[in-house]
Amino acid sequence: xxxxxxxxxxxxxxxxxxxxxxxxxxAIPAFNFNTMEQMxxxxxxxxxxxxxxxxxxxxxARKYANPTILRYMAQxxxxxxxxxxxxxxxxxxxxxxxxxxxxxKSCIDMGFSSVMIDGSSLPFKDNIKLTxxxxxxxxxxxxxxxxxxxxxxxxxxxxAAEESHYTKPEEVIEFATKTGCDSLAISIGTSHxxxxxxxxxxxxxxxTGKLIPPPLAFDVLKAIEKKLPGFPIVLHGSSSVPQDEVxxxxxxxxxxPDAVGIPEEQLRxxxxxxxxxxxxxxxxxxxxxxxxxxxxxxxPGHFDPxxxxxxxxxxxxxxxxxxxxxVLGSNNKL
Ligand SMILES: [Zn+2]
Numbered sequence: 638x639x640x641x642x643x644x645x646x647x648x649x650x651x652x653x654x655x656x657x658x659x660x661x662x663x664a665i666p667a668f669n670f671n672t673m674e675q676m677x678x679x680x681x682x683x684x685x686x687x688x689x690x691x692x693x694x695x696x697x698a699r700k701y702a703n704p705t706i707l708r709y710m711a712q713x714x715x716x717x718x719x720x721x722x723x724x725x726x727x728x729x730x731x732x733x734x735x736x737x738x739x740x741x742k743s744c745i746d747m748g749f750s751s752v753m754i755d756g757s758s759l760p761f762k763d764n765i766k767l768t769x770x771x772x773x774x775x776x777x778x779x780x781x782x783x784x785x786x787x788x789x790x791x792x793x794x795x796x797a798a799e800e801s802h803y804t805k806p807e808e809v810i811e812f813a814t815k816t817g818c819d820s821l822a823i824s825i826g827t828s829h830x831x832x833x834x835x836x837x838x839x840x841x842x843x844x845t846g847k848l849i850p851p852p853l854a855f856d857v858l859k860a861i862e863k864k865l866p867g868f869p870i871v872l873h874g875s876s877s878v879p880q881d882e883v884x885x886x887x888x889x890x891x892x893x894p895d896a897v898g899i900p901e902e903q904l905r906x907x908x909x910x911x912x913x914x915x916x917x918x919x920x921x922x923x924x925x926x927x928x929x930x931x932x933x934x935x936x937p938g939h940f941d942p943x944x945x946x947x948x949x950x951x952x953x954x955x956x957x958x959x960x961x962x963x964v965l966g967s968n969n970k971l
Contacts, residue, residue: 642748645748646748647728649728651731651819657970658970663967664907667691667733667917669918674946675921678921681721683961686967688968689971691728692729712748714726749780752775754783755784757788757822783871784822785821785822786821788824789801806863809821810865820869822872823857823861823871826851834897838851848895858911875915877900889933909966929946
């Protein structure tokens with residue numbers, strides 16, 4: 638496959654977008670996607686709310702979609718946004734959790750405008766070394782780089798961490814300076830997946846029996862902001878796992894007991910700080926699955942994918958718009 642710059646595809650990197658978001662006290666949505674319907678819903682939501690948006694794929698999602706198809710999907714997303722009436726779409730194609738220099742390089746060569754190198758499981762010095770190498774290559778092509786310090790709990794594709802470790806504020810200056818990264822993902826208690834906390838970490842609502850998760854470590858976030866004023870901070874694992882979607886899934890044959898996420902008030906609070914990118918993946922999966930399960934239960938005779946993926950797309954779009962307007966505040970920011 639011939640190399641291509643993201644600029645030829647009409648995409649943008651995260652630099653200006655993040656600077657504006659930090660100043661303006663809001664966060665850019667980073668929605669993971671694997672399918673055409675998710676991509677369409679993301680673009681429709683971003684255009685309707687006049688929001689910049691990051692479409693991101695993990696290494697596994699990239700393999701699932703195929704890198705060549707992905708490149709044209711990203712280009713298609715930009716053209717689709719224009720067709721929907723957005724004159725200057727601000728769309729980023731971002732690699733989520735890049736695991737090696739080679740994966741990041743391959744994405745940069747194939748039209749990504751932003752990559753994450755996740756060296757958070759490595760010793761501090763090795764994380765710096767790897768991140769620096771990716772930054773050196775990426776910046777040659779004006780591609781922005783997200784790095785990570787601290788470990789999140791939960792499952793991200795094949796990467797699973799048993800225990801989380803909060804980011805150490807005393808390490809962030811050295812890390813940011815030595816690596817030259819453009820943004821930093823931190824660990825303050827968010828977690829990957831739809832089961833973000835074990836029941837024993839939570840309290841239980843006496844009336845509904847639903848789990849109430851422990852609060853995020855805002856003191857750690859504050860300490861990091863103090864060390865790196867104005868530096869773009871990223872929150873991973875920030876789905877809120879809407880209980881109405883979980884209930885719909887369970888009502889129509891699913892089995893997701895005790896699925897729990899990050900309350901939206903906490904994300905709202907984070908978005909007002911130096912947190913300028915909030916990653917949301919599970920909520921889209923839940924919205925899609927709930928809509929499909931409901932559709933099949935109510936229409937057992939139907940088998941045309943458009944019949945059940947159409948409502949799924951609508952449901953995801955509604956969720957994306959809600960996040961943009963009611964949680965992240967990135968609407969009307971183009
Ligand atoms: Zn993540």
